[in-house]
Every structure is written in C-alpha cells, then in structure tokens.
Amino acid sequence: MFYFPNLDETTRLNMIAELEKDCKLGLFYEPVSMQKAFIPSYKNILMETFANGSVETLQKSLVQSFFREKYLNGRKIPSNISQMVSFSEFNRYYMRALLVRAIEEDRSVIIYRAKQSMDERKESASLLNRCYFGKNTLQSLLFFMRDYRKRFSKNSTIDFVKPNSGLSLKLF
Numbered sequence: 001m002f003y004f005p006n007l008d009e010t011t012r013l014n015m016i017a018e019l020e021k022d023c024k025l026g027l028f029y030e031p032v033s034m035q036k037a038f039i040p041s042y043k044n045i046l047m048e049t050f051a052n053g054s055v056e057t058l059q060k061s062l063v064q065s066f067f068r069e070k071y072l073n074g075r076k077i078p079s080n081i082s083q084m085v086s087f088s089e090f091n092r093y094y095m096r097a098l099l100v101r102a103i104e105e106d107r108s109v110i111i112y113r114a115k116q117s118m119d120e121r122k123e124s125a126s127l128l129n130r131c132y133f134g135k136n137t138l139q140s141l142l143f144f145m146r147d148y149r150k151r152f153s154k155n156s157t158i159d160f161v162k163p164n165s166g167l168s169l170k171l172f
Contacts, residue, residue, distance in 0.1 A: 001116045002055045002087065004094055006101075006171050014097030015050040018146075019043075029148040031085050033077050038066040050093060059086035084164060087115055092145070095169045099142040107171050108133035111160050114168035124167055127160045131172055 022028040023043060030039050042062070049058040062082040070076055078084065091114060102109050111130045113120075132141055144150055144158060160167040 002090075003114055004054075004168070004170075006098055007054075007094065010101060011094065011097045012050055012052075014100045015093040016047060018093050018096045018100070019046055019050060022146075027146070027148070029089075031089075032071060033067050033081050033085065035066060035068055042066065046089065046093075049090065055086050055090045058090055059083050062086060087166075088164065091115075091168050092148075096142060096145050098169050098171060099138055099145065102132075102171060103135055103138050103142070105171075106135075109138070109169040110172040111167055112170050113166055115166035117166050120166075124160075124165055127167060130160070132169075133172075 019028075028043065030036070031042075034042060045058065045061045049061065053061075059082050062085060064082065067077055067081050098109055101107070109132050111127050113124075113128060117124070132138060141158070160169075
C-alpha cells in the first residue's frame, strides 16, 4: 500500500517536467536491473504513469521481460524488482515535484512514510516528521535529488532518499 497525499494535477505536471528535464539533459537514470532494449519503453511508461497512474499501475506495466536475470556482477535480480523500481522511481519524481512546488508556493515539506513497512528500521523511524523549509534549503535538496549519482552514493548524507526506505515528502 502506497500513500501520496499531494498527488494532484500540479504535482503530476511537475513530475512530467522533471522527467522531461532528465531526458533532455541526459540525466535519466536507467535502472541497472533493466535490459537496455526496454529503456525507451520504460521512459514512455513513466510519462504515462506520471500523467494518470500510480505506483501500482507502473508496477503492472513493468513486466518481468524488461529486466535482466542477473546483474553484471552475476548476482541474481530479485523477483520483486518491478515493485522495487516502481516505488523508487515514482517516489523520486514525486519528491522532486513536491520540492518544486514548495519552492514556487513558499511552503515546507515534511518526511512521512509513503510505503507501509512491517519491519520499520530505526533509522527510518527517526527521520519521520523532519521538516525542510526555506527556499535555499529546498533548492539544495532539489539539486541533490536531481542527481541520481549523489542519491545512490554510499556517501549520501540525506538518508530518507535512499532506495527502498519507504519514506517520502509531503507538503506542510
């Protein structure tokens, strides 16, 4: 179960704009688990999902044939890879869209749990309800979120954006 309280037309348009920006600037993240031949289809599916869908519709669209059987290092791809990619990418663009909105609307954002977890990690629980405000802070966070290399870095200082944390942002 996923919960995105600010998923409205404005947020969806911002998600699409962020995706278009990534594609135009060559910053689109291609999941390492996905076969290269399916990346163009994946981009189209993301665009359609951001316009009208949800994490669940994205997951249904990402059929198993899109994904490799093994990573380049030989490790087996998890059987729930479509679920992992769907939430991670939908949430990443959702958070970016909300940061754009918060900057434009002079609002704040707060960390909350978007994906239910039966076994919540202490690190995640300690981040809940943390608030980010102020144009400079929000712009710095957006700058960080736009660079997937920083986001996926093991040296990332922003814990709530790590893949599969289940955490997201909402307007405050």
